[in-house]
Each structure stands twice: as structure tokens, then as C-alpha cells.
Amino acid sequence: MHYHPPLKDISFVLFELFNAAQTLNRYPEFEEIDQDLMSQVIEEAGRFASEILFPTNAVGDREGCRFENGHVKTPTGFKQAYRQFQEAGWPALACDPAYGGQGLPHTLNTVLYEMLTGTNHAWSMFPGLLHGAYSSLYHYANDELKDVYLPKIVSGEWLATMCLTEPQAGSDLGLIRTKATPADNGHYILEGNKIFISGGEHDLTENIVHLVLARLPDAPPGSKGISLFLVPKFLPENGVPKVRNAVHCTGIEHKMGIHGSATCSIQFDQATGWLVGEPNKGLAAMFKMMNAARLLVGINGVGVSETVYQNALAYAKERIQMRAATRPENRHSEPADPIVMHPAIQRMLMSQKAYAEGGRMLAYYSALLLDGAEHHPDEQIKAHFESELALLTPIIKAMLTDQGFEAAGQAIQIFGGHGYIQETGIEQYLRDIKIAQIYEGTNEIQAIDLIMRKILADNGQRLFNLLDQIQETINTTTQPAFVNSVAALTQVCQHLRALIPAISDASRQSPDLPYQIAPEMLRLVGHAAMGWLWLKAATIADEQKEKDPAFYGSKIDTAQYYFDFILPETRQLIQVIDQYLIHSQQGHSTNYLDSLM
Numbered sequence: 001m002h003y004h005p006p007l008k009d010i011s012f013v014l015f016e017l018f019n020a021a022q023t024l025n026r027y028p029e030f031e032e033i034d035q036d037l038m039s040q041v042i043e044e045a046g047r048f049a050s051e052i053l054f055p056t057n058a059v060g061d062r063e064g065c066r067f068e069n070g071h072v073k074t075p076t077g078f079k080q081a082y083r084q085f086q087e088a089g090w091p092a093l094a095c096d097p098a099y100g101g102q103g104l105p106h107t108l109n110t111v112l113y114e115m116l117t118g119t120n121h122a123w124s125m126f127p128g129l130l131h132g133a134y135s136s137l138y139h140y141a142n143d144e145l146k147d148v149y150l151p152k153i154v155s156g157e158w159l160a161t162m163c164l165t166e167p168q169a170g171s172d173l174g175l176i177r178t179k180a181t182p183a184d185n186g187h188y189i190l191e192g193n194k195i196f197i198s199g200g201e202h203d204l205t206e207n208i209v210h211l212v213l214a215r216l217p218d219a220p221p222g223s224k225g226i227s228l229f230l231v232p233k234f235l236p237e238n239g240v241p242k243v244r245n246a247v248h249c250t251g252i253e254h255k256m257g258i259h260g261s262a263t264c265s266i267q268f269d270q271a272t273g274w275l276v277g278e279p280n281k282g283l284a285a286m287f288k289m290m291n292a293a294r295l296l297v298g299i300n301g302v303g304v305s306e307t308v309y310q311n312a313l314a315y316a317k318e319r320i321q322m323r324a325a326t327r328p329e330n331r332h333s334e335p336a337d338p339i340v341m342h343p344a345i346q347r348m349l350m351s352q353k354a355y356a357e358g359g360r361m362l363a364y365y366s367a368l369l370l371d372g373a374e375h376h377p378d379e380q381i382k383a384h385f386e387s388e389l390a391l392l393t394p395i396i397k398a399m400l401t402d403q404g405f406e407a408a409g410q411a412i413q414i415f416g417g418h419g420y421i422q423e424t425g426i427e428q429y430l431r432d433i434k435i436a437q438i439y440e441g442t443n444e445i446q447a448i449d450l451i452m453r454k455i456l457a458d459n460g461q462r463l464f465n466l467l468d469q470i471q472e473t474i475n476t477t478t479q480p481a482f483v484n485s486v487a488a489l490t491q492v493c494q495h496l497r498a499l500i501p502a503i504s505d506a507s508r509q510s511p512d513l514p515y516q517i518a519p520e521m522l523r524l525v526g527h528a529a530m531g532w533l534w535l536k537a538a539t540i541a542d543e544q545k546e547k548d549p550a551f552y553g554s555k556i557d558t559a560q561y562y563f564d565f566i567l568p569e570t571r572q573l574i575q576v577i578d579q580y581l582i583h584s585q586q587g588h589s590t591n592y593l594d595s596l597m
């Protein structure tokens, strides 16, 4: 296995497609940003990921985390890699300089995490949660808490967790039972059990900051009665961890993948904690953390797609099996050809490439929206960015992780039997990436979030704004080579515009309907957004192709492949949605509970 940081494509997306340096540089906080600075950071990130982190990936999978006497030992090399990561200042990258951060854009952090998750998914989860904790505390904690905890989190001296899940409360956080009782000196006493807590215990840092969802004694039932608390492993005095708090790891899970990530059961046994934000408004504060985390989970899908594509391609060029239908002259005397010459293999590779590069465009576009939503000086534009980001977040999380899983499966297929056995190392990626479809809100929950909260709640307005932007690009695409791509994308957008009122009407009679078609809608909107960015990318590549025919030519080919052979998936998606609409209009039940009972 190997990993080459895809610096050329990253630069293309950031600087040619999105003009990222100039865009960011307009925000007062990013005055110092220019392309050189961004490129330097990205190259360094690529070096860390490929030279330091990547070598720990397979060993992390083999050894896994170990649980001994209440302590968790991470696999060989994890501690050293974390120390180097911390010393290089990577945890502080996108954090506020007021707390020791480097004040760089989220966009750069997104690029960093693409490479970290592509080289060691399990390890990347330890620092990955730090950013969500940072943004929750930064936006909701009082100054006292911020002054004590943020500098330690920003420097990476202390890592953080996100403690939501309990045995009876997974997707439904309204079922949480962990209790928080006010104590007389302003803090709270927490009691309860959490499960599946990533990084709940480990040997990477001297302290761990748990962000915990719990209920106050007089809390209303359900999700309206949940508050957020900060519970450190050690209670600090003057910035030094001193007294051991009553929060303990009672075990770690043995699981399908990400063996190097400690998935912990955590017991709060009258632990001391502090309220973050307002009582009973914990979910809002936690959502701040979860949205940042969801973008990072989506980029995980891109990171893995890139790594498995790189390795599948290299293997396909080397592995010789059977004669290809079309063979170059110089191979006529050879008994067999590299499998990359077989159309079936080419199709899998092109699909991996189109989604890895398409996912990268979508994820970086969203990261730029996040930076704009936080830093644009105009409040109206800020609100517009925030709204578009809210629409795209469930798509990034679900579609890109689905594609990561698909790409890892295709890579094993390309490796054949050699991919299924452990020796080559490719099967680890499939086992590891599966969890990304489940945690941070399962992909089914993401699809429901998209249709119910992001589309139907405002009668499709947010989506129509996105479709208007897509239409603008369509209107300005004049290259004859892209006529068919433009037509295909136009059709998807037209269908979407017509579907929203139809779904909205039908859901009044059939409350199940929007939930039934949620997965199709997520992919459909996802393809509209991805197709939009592919069209922009193809146009730029077409303008620049003389400069670097190999790179831009391949970009145009990949765009064409996406439009000709991937985007047609939308026809089937639309057909399925139409079937549900027809059933609903005709009063036919599409609830299959009876057949399943």
C-alpha cells in the first residue's frame, strides 16, 4: 500500500476552481492568507500524513487498542505520531489566536483531515473530535471555562470526546438518561453510563475533556430536556491536571474496523462537571460540534476514496491477467495484459476517480462556505453561506461516506482474491470506512434531516437557491463539448424543482412519504451539486488544457465519465420517487410493516 498526497488535484480544486486564496483573503481575519502560504501548509500536511501517519495504519489495525486495568494503550507508533502532530501545531490550525490557535481557515483544516483520514482513519479520530469540542466551547461556554480549557484543547495538550450515546439512546438522543444534579458551588454532579465513546480513554494526552449530554432534575422529557456539560478526566488547577474526577472507562469494544481507535464505555460516577450554554439547550450546543464533525466524517469518505483509488490503480497497472479485447501493438506477443486494460476494471477505476475528485470539490466548497459563514463581514451573505452549508452538510456526510465504502469495495474487487486476504492491506479500508456511514448520525438520519429540516421546512427555498446558482453555471457554459453534460444536469435540476411541491403536497396525505424517499432525495440533490462542480471543473480544464494536457485532459475525461455514466443514476432515483408519489396519489399503501411482522 502507498499514499501520495494528491497535491495537484487539491491545488486545482482550491486555487483554480474556487479561487480560495483570494476568496479567503477578503475576510479581515485572513488578510495574511495567500496561495503560497496555503500551499506550504498543504505540502507540510501531506508530508506528515504520508511519512509519519501512513506507516502507523496497518500496525494500528493489527494491534488495536488494548484495555488494561481501566487504562487504554494505543497501538505502536500512535503516541509518537500524535506528539509530532501536536508539536507541529496541527491541532491549532483553524482555532482562534486568542486561545493559541493559528487562525487559519477551516478550508485548510479540511484538506489536512482529508489526508489524515486517508492515511490512518482510526488515529485521525483522536484529534478529529478536538475541533468539534473546540467549536462547542468557543461558541457556548462561559469565559471562565473557555480560559481554562480552550488553550489546552487548541494546543492539543488535552484531547476531547463527544459523549452522547447510551445503550437505549442512539439515533434518538431524546432517550438519554444520564443525570446532572446542581451542586452548591456552581458545578454539577453527573451520573450515568455512555457507550461507544471514541477516544474516551487513551494514553495520548495527560487529560481528556468529555463533552457530555445529560438531564437536569427538572428537565422536560425528550430532546427539549437535554443539557451539555464539560467533564474533565482530571480536574485542573492552574492549568495542571490535579484531582482524578469520577469518570472512568469500563471497557473498549472489539469491532469490525478502526481497531486503533478506542471505542469506550464510560461511567460517570458522581463526576464533577460544568454546564456549557443554557440549561435544556444542550442539543443546540452539541449540534455546533456535530456539524463540524459531520463535515470531517464526509471528508473521511473522500480521503479513503483517494487512497483506495491510488492503490487500486497501481495494482491494476501491474497485475497481468487475460488478454484485453483491445491491445496496443507492443503487447501482441505477450500472453496476457495488465488488468487496467480490461473495460470492467477501467469502469471501476473511473468511478472511484470521479467520486474521489467530485467529493473533494463538494467538501472543499462546503469548507469555504463554513469559513464564509464565520468570517464574511456582511451579515446577509454570512446567513446565505450558513443556509447553503446547512443544506449540503447531510449530503457531504452521507453521500461521501457511502462513496468511500463503495470505493473501498471496488478496490478489493480490483485486487481480486489478493484484496480479500489481509496481506495486501486493502481490505482494512473497507472495514474502517463502514463506521463513517453509521456514526455522527447514521446516513438514514442524514437523509431525513435533509428532506424534513433542510428542504420541506422552508418549502424548498434553500434548495431553489442552490438550483439558481447551478442554473447560472449552466447558462454560462458555452463549450460545444459539454452540450450533453449541460442537458443532463439541466434535467436533474428541472426534476428537482418539480418534485418539491409534489412531495410537499403528497406528504400531507401520506406522512410516510418524505421518509420513504429521503435516501433518493439525498443522492439526487447530491448529484445536482456534484454535477454542478464537475461542470465548472470541466470548463476550467478545457480553458487550461494546453498548459498541461495530461492533467487537464484527464480532468475533462473524468467529468465526461461522470456525466455520461454516473449521473444517469438520477433517472432511477427519480423513477423510484415517482413510484412513491403515484402510490400516494392512488391511495395505495407503501407501508410494509405487515409483511415484515
Ligand SMILES: Cc1cc2nc3c(=O)[nH]c(=O)nc-3n(C[C@H](O)[C@H](O)[C@H](O)COP(=O)(O)OP(=O)(O)OC[C@H]3O[C@@H](n4cnc5c(N)ncnc54)[C@H](O)[C@@H]3O)c2cc1C
Residues within 6 Å of the ligand: 162, 163, 164, 165, 169, 170, 171, 172, 195, 196, 197, 198, 199, 255, 258, 263, 435, 438, 439, 440, 441, 442, 443, 444, 445, 448
Ligand atoms: C466505532 C464507533 C464509534 C462511535 N463514536 C461515538 C462517539 O464518539 N460519541 C458518541 O456519542 N457516539 C458514538 N458512536 C455511536 C454512534 O453515533 C451510534 O451508533 C449511531 O448514532 C447510531 O445509533 P445506534 O447504534 O444506537 O443505532 P440505532 O439508533 O438503534 O439505529 C439502528 C438503525 O435504525 C435506523 N434508524 C433509527 N431511527 C431511524 C429513523 N427515525 N428513520 C430511519 N431509520 C432509523 C438507523 O439509521 C440504523 O440503521 C460510535 C459508534 C461506533 C460503533
